[in-house]
Amino acid sequence: MAETDDDVRIFPVETRFQQLARRPGGIPRDKALAQAQSKIDEAKPAFDGWLNEQLDALLDVVKRAQTENTDAEWAEAANRYCRQLRDVGTTVDCELLTFIARSFSEMLDAITMGAECDWEAIQCHIDALLLARQKSYRGVKPEQVPDLISGLRRVAEQISISQP
Amino acid sequence: MASPTINFRDTVILIADSSSYLSMIVHSILRGFGATKILEVRDSITVLQVLNSQKFDVLLFDARLPPYGGLKLTQAIRRKADNENRMMPILLMSSDTRETAIRRARDAGANMVIAKPISPASLYDRLAWVALTPRQFIDAPTYFGPDRRFKIEGYPNGVGRRKGDKIVEVANESGPALAQGDIDNLFSAARMGKD
Numbered sequence: 001m002a003e004t005d006d007d008v009r010i011f012p013v014e015t016r017f018q019q020l021a022r023r024p025g026g027i028p029r030d031k032a033l034a035q036a037q038s039k040i041d042e043a044k045p046a047f048d049g050w051l052n053e054q055l056d057a058l059l060d061v062v063k064r065a066q067t068e069n070t071d072a073e074w075a076e077a078a079n080r081y082c083r084q085l086r087d088v089g090t091t092v093d094c095e096l097l098t099f100i101a102r103s104f105s106e107m108l109d110a111i112t113m114g115a116e117c118d119w120e121a122i123q124c125h126i127d128a129l130l131l132a133r134q135k136s137y138r139g140v141k142p143e144q145v146p147d148l149i150s151g152l153r154r155v156a157e158q159i160s161i162s163q164p
Numbered sequence: 165m166a167s168p169t170i171n172f173r174d175t176v177i178l179i180a181d182s183s184s185y186l187s188m189i190v191h192s193i194l195r196g197f198g199a200t201k202i203l204e205v206r207d208s209i210t211v212l213q214v215l216n217s218q219k220f221d222v223l224l225f226d227a228r229l230p231p232y233g234g235l236k237l238t239q240a241i242r243r244k245a246d247n248e249n250r251m252m253p254i255l256l257m258s259s260d261t262r263e264t265a266i267r268r269a270r271d272a273g274a275n276m277v278i279a280k281p282i283s284p285a286s287l288y289d290r291l292a293w294v295a296l297t298p299r300q301f302i303d304a305p306t307y308f309g310p311d312r313r314f315k316i317e318g319y320p321n322g323v324g325r326r327k328g329d330k331i332v333e334v335a336n337e338s339g340p341a342l343a344q345g346d347i348d349n350l351f352s353a354a355r356m357g358k359d
Contacts, residue, residue, distance in 0.1 A: 021295035026171030036196025036284035
């Protein structure tokens with residue numbers, strides 16, 4: 001929608017952040033990034049506990065959806081956990097986890113939009129997440145497990161194809 | 165972008181994300197940058213509450229922050245005329261990086277979108293961009309926020325918003341996800357003092 005020039009006021013803004021950021025004494029970028037990575041590494045020990053909590057909650061939502069006559073909101077509830085796994089994985093060197101969670105999340109998006117629920121495809125993704133949780137798979141990149149990735153892609157594509 | 169040096173000391177930053185772990189990671193990254201005054205909240209209602217009682221220098225929201233979502237929250241902050249945080253930099257963290265989603269964030273008044281998963285480099289560089297790039301504010305009947313007129317690579321006329329500006333459709337509803345560099349292009353100020 002176009003607005004007339006009379007309706008619009010344009011003005012410069014200098015925020016306190018801009019003023020503070022320009023002060024001398026800041027940490028050079030390279031050092032700041034190294035320090036940030038070090039802080040992330042310090043937070044990593046808490047990752048296992050958090051990951052287990054997220055996966056347990058996700059499994060619980062899916063299990064209840066399978067066994068009880070739940071409404072369609074289960075897919076969105078499950079997706080909340082998938083999105084969190086996806087958003088954190090790569091940052092803490094679990095790129096494979098992010099890949100699987102992204103695929104699962106896209107599948108759940110499709111189900112929320114009305115695609116048919118394929119429990120086999122869902123179970124494939126859960127199994128893959130449980131595999132990626134293992135310490136031996138930390139640092140593994142998706143391209144290092146091509147069979148797993150192509151399998152997930154195949155089942156996810158079937159769900160998206162069935163979307164009305 | 166050349167390597168900038170940003171001084172984060174005494175910068176008051178609000179992180180709002182429903183994920184406690186992701187929030188902790190972002191908090192850790194910011195501490196690595198030298199920030200020490202960081203507050204974390206889990207929902208947009210709490211954001212509005214703390215904004216009423218405290219002044220912040222940078223706001224970092226999850227785009228899906230419950231219950232209203234980061235976009236509505238951004239609009240609410242920008243539109244509240246008596247809010248002293250109204251012109252604060254707002255950076256939205258989002259895993260939905262389709263062009264249409266980025267445009268919505270921009271139209272809500274966000275200064276920048278940071279693609280999830282977040283890395284220290286992506287966060288530092290976006291904060292540096294916000295800190296070091298002068299950007300005018302627009303106060304119009306339908307919008308309050310940073311100037312949205314952007315030059316997009318391949319769209320020489322930019323994205324118009326006002327009389328005389330050309331409207332250029334740049335996104336489909338279901339387009340592909342954008343890389344952080346493409347997101348940045350959408351947020352690259354066009355005018356910088358000249359057309």
